[in-house]
Amino acid sequence: MENKELISRTSEFVRTTLAGAEGGHDWWHTFRVFNMARRMAETENADPLVTSLAALLHDIADAKFHGGDETIGPKIARDFLHSLGVDENIIRHVILIMTHISFRDGYNAGEFHSPELAVVQDADRLDAMGAIGIARAFNYGGYKNREMYNPEIAPDPAMDREAYMKSKAPTINHFYEKLLLLRDRMNTKSGKAMAMHRHQVMLNFLEEFYGEWEGHL
Secondary structure, eight states: OOHHHHHHHHHHHHHHHTTTOOGGGSHHHHHHHHHHHHHHHHHTTOOHHHHHHHHHHTTTTOGGGTTTOTTHHHHHHHHHHHHTTOOHHHHHHHHHHHHHOSSGGGGGTTSOOOHHHHHHHHHHHHTTSHHHHHHHHHHHHHHTTOOSOOTTSOOOTTOOHHHHHHOOOOHHHHHHHTGGGGGGGOOSHHHHHHHHHHHHHHHHHHHHHHHHHTTOO
16 A cells, blocks of 8 residues: 555544544644654654654554553554555554553653754644643633632642642642653654744743732733
């Protein structure tokens, strides 16, 4: 199968599978990550096919929507790619990217590296920053019926992996426990450059938010 057709069929599979998904982790999130990763791959010496497939499949079954089970997504992706006759080495690489891409995996970093992981991970992290990141954070917070902000509940940016996964803190806390940490965790030159701008967008938003919360603005 030609690469173009493989990517097209994978796109359609993901779009169909994610129909009705939570708005911050739906097809359009995947679409943005896919487009960003493809552009970054051109300047970061990453294989375009592996990058494309991993970007498309990275959130096919996000563990947070499946009881914390992190094995479902890779299994779905492996079965699908096998059904298309994709080379086993490519499948293995895609699965490795999927199992190492998440912010949570940062607590156990160092097990696997590749240019393709670096690109897809940066693209995914960029989509959690800036204006889109802000919108996604509050969309997910509403989905989970969390408070927007509670000044009596302090953020814990140093929480361990287990605490992060179990956290039910207000959405504003999520900025300090994840989103504002992403700028310094980018892998690629292009990712780091874009993260600087998106980081500042979030800082500006928080300044405005607190001003309005206190009634000063």
